[in-house]
Amino acid sequence: NAGVTQTPKFQVLKTGQSMTLQCAQDMNHNSMYWYRQDPGMGLRLIYYSASEGTTDKGEVPNGYNVSRLNKREFSLRLESAAPSQTSVYFCASSEAVVGHQGTEAFFGQGTRLTVV
């Protein structure tokens, strides 16, 4: 019953370093998402992939890139980390695009990233 698995769980980066956050789901879901959570801001969508082979920008895409490697995996890359990217990052997946009745998104446990 793994669901959505994110690695790593914690990471500290220096300004300017790069890293990739990994996400994998074992529910055969078509859609995958990356969100960031900041105090007082709720969860904000960074990028999403409605289906394998497609990716689209969300609300806050600047400074990030994504790759939908296959149906299971959706990675988020920070090319040059900045302190403003200090946040908790959540990956999620859903069977179909969210909004169809009965479809909800399932979330991973999060990656806590600190950029110093």
Add this chain to the structure above:
Amino acid sequence: DQQVKQNSPSLSVQEGRISILNCDYTNSMFDYFLWYKKYPAEGPTFLISISSIKDKNEDGRFTVFLNKSAKHLSLHIVPSQPGDSAVYFCAASARAGGTSYGKLTFGQGTILTVHP
């Protein structure tokens, strides 16, 4: 521009009483609404949803009410239990068309504390 707003950052209730969490939205394209619950150091978990064709949906102790004309929804928890203490997020999506299609837009969250 915050399209989904939870204006109460926190709510404290006594065990056994009713908890009412509120959420307002501004985007008239939203037609599917969800509530998520989040414990510290965990990802959000789906709680209950409602489509815009309904004004009420009930699941055990949890009931969501939707007032489309006021663009307002609320989550009622009766009776409240200490294990319900968590952050509650309201989220919205559009089923067809527009920039909100297929994405979840979240509110800022409300911290619920249920005292024994």
